Amino acid sequence: MRTKNLTLAALVLTAGLSLTACQGNEGSAAATSDSGASSSSAASSSSEASGTSGGSGDSDENTSTSGGDSTTTSAAGSANGRITTGTCKTADLDFDTSPGMGEGTLLVSLTNTGGDTCSLKGFPGVDLRSQDASGPLSAKRSDLTAPAVAIGPGEATRFTLHYPQAEGTGAYVSAIEVTPPNETHSKALSVSLRLQIADGADQKVVVDPVGTGKQ
Secondary structure, X not given: OHHHHHHHHHHHHHHHHHXXXXXXXXXXXXXXXXXXXXXXHHHHHHHHHHHHHHXXXXXXXXXXXXXXXXXXXXXXXXXXXXXXXXXXXXXXXXXXXXXXXXXXXXXXXXXXXXXXOEEEOOOOEEEEEEOOXXXXXXXXXXXXXXXXXXXXXXXXXXXXXXXXXXXXXXXXXXXXXXXXXXXXXXXXXXXXEEEOOOOOHHHHOEEOOOOOOOO
């Protein structure tokens, strides 16, 4: 009888240990499941943080685009604080000449015939045409600094051409060809000049930048 009681007690103890072990495994599985959920939650949070960072990148792109618009807006240019549509085109300018203040000078005026304010800055190209010369004579640039000039519709600016005036007979110049600064198209103007014929005389044909001298 005693042996049967001991065997029954052993069976009960073994069953209890087995049940405890099972409960322990279920607890571990639950802990593992909770840990996985925590990791998934952390990954989700990290993904959301990355998404926020991507939004910031979009903002930077918009800023860059805005900067491009600003550049496009400022591409029109300005001169003397006046907004211009850009460089004056030869087709939108009316040219005229008049005697300068001193001997051997010629004033060339450029009037804006367009509908918008445009700008000029630099030296014009000037070629003198004479039947007495073997070819065109190009004016050299002076040492004056070129200002930025804004010309509104109907307004004009000028530049001065200096040349060695002949005291008697000389090379007769019947026309000059003027190319505005930063342009490739020229305009022929009728003139009546006599240039001194001497060694180095061609080096004395000088042009000032647009916007200097008498305006």
